[in-house]
Amino acid sequence: MHDARLLLELGDEAVRRLARRGYSLDLAGLEAMSSRRSAAIGAVDELRAESKRAAGEVGKAAKSGSPSDEVDALKEKARELKDRIRGAEEEVDAAEAALRELLLTIPNLPSDDAPDGDSEDDAVEVRRVGEPPVLGFAPRDHVEIGEAMGILDLGRAAKLSGARFSVTRGPGAVLERALASFFLALHTGRHGYTEFSVPYLVTAPTMTGTGQLPKFEEDLFRTGTGERDLYLIPTAEVPLTAMHADEILETESLPRAYTSWTPCFRSEAGSYGRDTRGILRLHQFSKVELVRVCASDDSRDELEVMLAHAEACLQELGLAYRVIRLAAGDMGFNAQLTYDIEVWLPSQDTYREISSCSDCGTFQARRSGIRSKDAQGKRGQVATLNGSGLPIGRTMAAVLEQCQEEDGSVTIPEALVPFTGFRRLLPDGTPELVIS
Template sequence: MLDIKVIRENVQWAKDKLASRGVQAAEIDEVIALDEKRRALIVKTEELKKNRNAASEAIAVAKRNKEDATEQIAAMKNVGAEIKALDSELAEVKAKVDYILVRLPNFPDDSAPVGPDESFSREERKWSTPREFDFEPLAHWDIGEKLGILDFERAAKVSGSRFVYYKGAGARLERAVYNFMLDQHAKEGYEEMITPYLVNGESMFGTGQFPKFTEDVYTMTNEGEPMTLIPTAEVPLTNFYRDEILDGAQLPIYFTALSPAFRSEAGSAGRDTRGLIRMHQFNKVEMVKFTKPEESFNELEKMTADAENILKALNLPYHVITLATGDASFTSAKTYDIEVWLPAQNTYREISSCSDCTDFQARRAQIRYRDEDGHVNLVHTLNGSGLAVGRTVAAILENYQNEDGSVTIPEPLVPYMGGMTKIEAK
């Protein structure tokens, strides 16, 4: 959530920044007008309360002196009624301010390219050259079905579209991939977590999914309370410190977790209807960081490198792009997308998104730290995929496929596969 004080003191700057995220200037004008009204009501209410306190003292003195205080008592009752009415109006105005504020996206960082969509994003670097095949490479879903390690048809029978069964060596490959990722992140200082897969509304609000993106998630009721299946482990990991004040000496804090991610994929009809790219349920290894404000952008570079190192170890070609302001997530000030090469599609596809959310989530979730001078400040939060597991499996199947239909196992995964070096049709 944005700080109304920052908007109030930098109105045109805020308008310009948020215009690059698709926010109309009229929304800023409205929240500024409401904020001015709120502050005027606070001043008026405080003045009336001051007068009421003075009148109470005068009444007490009159009573001690056995003087008639009827008029003062009547006047105080009128002031009390006026204060009650103003408090009610103040609560209403504050609710309107909060309604707008919680729906405004984060301010983009100056280093993010300005533009309304992905066509304005900027490529930062490429790693490795895509393999040249001397045969027509197959799509990963065809490879998986021919090898008998992926079954989309039976998953559709059991659950519907955008689900899959991993079988045999396919299931083991998925497990090998995420265990390898977790081990690599542990070496970089991330503390491994196993999180809840259901979270409450406060947690979804804290990381910015609610109230704006309620249609993108799956909800249920637990003992009468609404719960949400996590769209990413970012939600339970970030909310771990919700409503807490950390010791600044602890920062930065790194977490990593494997979890399923549940996405309704609202609005994605017709996109990636086949394969592992856009699923309703998929595994993802998540990275989350809590940092001091002055360290967060350096930590974003490190986090992105941690995700890249997984792809380098697996020898999967990729490139890194900085997302344009209009394409970045609601909570992000700056986002790097890492896109892996998929030969069958002859293009790069997103496999990780690493974002610095600055203090946007921390303000919503009230995650703070106490510095060496005793001052309490909001932390900065970062999150990134390290990586999306199914998409990594898809990239391995396509980039390591052989003409005979088999798939070579990347060398770092061989120990995790029990020594298996190749997946072949039974």
């Protein structure tokens, strides 16, 4: 969440930057709300000071033996002041709530490093890594491959839960688990992340702190009512970041690097008709998430670090991909700068998103109340970053498609063999086991 004072200090600069992502900032309205809050706080302070003086006058009058009617009048004045203070405090609460409600809807200020534009067509390509495989035959998509092998069953998934769910079977389930285990081993063993197992249900304040609420209410799955009103997480970014809500972190402990493998739940509101075939866009999918918390001045460098970690997953698997920098108007609500990694899908003859790595600056930390303190006790701001490292379903689709053979078999990337126990899937889905 933004600091209203900082937005007002930036003034037209804040208006310009937010306009790049399609948001029209009403500076006059923001200033009016901020002034209302300041005036209300000032009024409470004045009334409290007056009440303190009135209480002193009552005490003096009682001690000096003043007539009872004078003492009673002073007491009545003190009571009236207390009533006025309660009313003024209610105005402070109302003013703060109105200002907070507005600030929660304002997206992060985009970095000037983000190109202009509001669609994927406006993204800037940064690099391509690996050559898309030349198959020499008409490529099948991951659905054809998976269903022919019997390792992917979308029909039974639909019977269980409706559209946009999947069931994997036998070697397919093993492959999913192998991908997650490989990613976690890579990030914890080589990249220095600490692995967490986190709740999949979180509170509304947790969702608000990390920026999912109120903006993305329609994209979330909600369960329960009243005191047990909880939300299914759309990504492990939410609990991993919110673990430090309302905490002060020692500067010397930064940066912190966290990872977790969780299911993710998204209603995909507004995306109907896009990627409805296969496992590219599901209501429930699993993902290994990366989160970094660092000093605010280090976030840009930390974004490059995280991006390299996500890229390493694809490099180790030998999958062709490219990196793009998203346009200001196409970034997520929380981000000030985002890189997307897109993996090559032969069946579509194009690159498709497999990871987003975002620098959120101090945006989420302010919303969640995460700060830092150095050895001398000086307080500071922290920045948060998040990225996919990687989603299991989309990576599985890329493996099946890029590693398919003309006879219908699939060769498993060497990096996964220790985790799968097989090097190849035959056309009927039979795994070609590693013989030790």
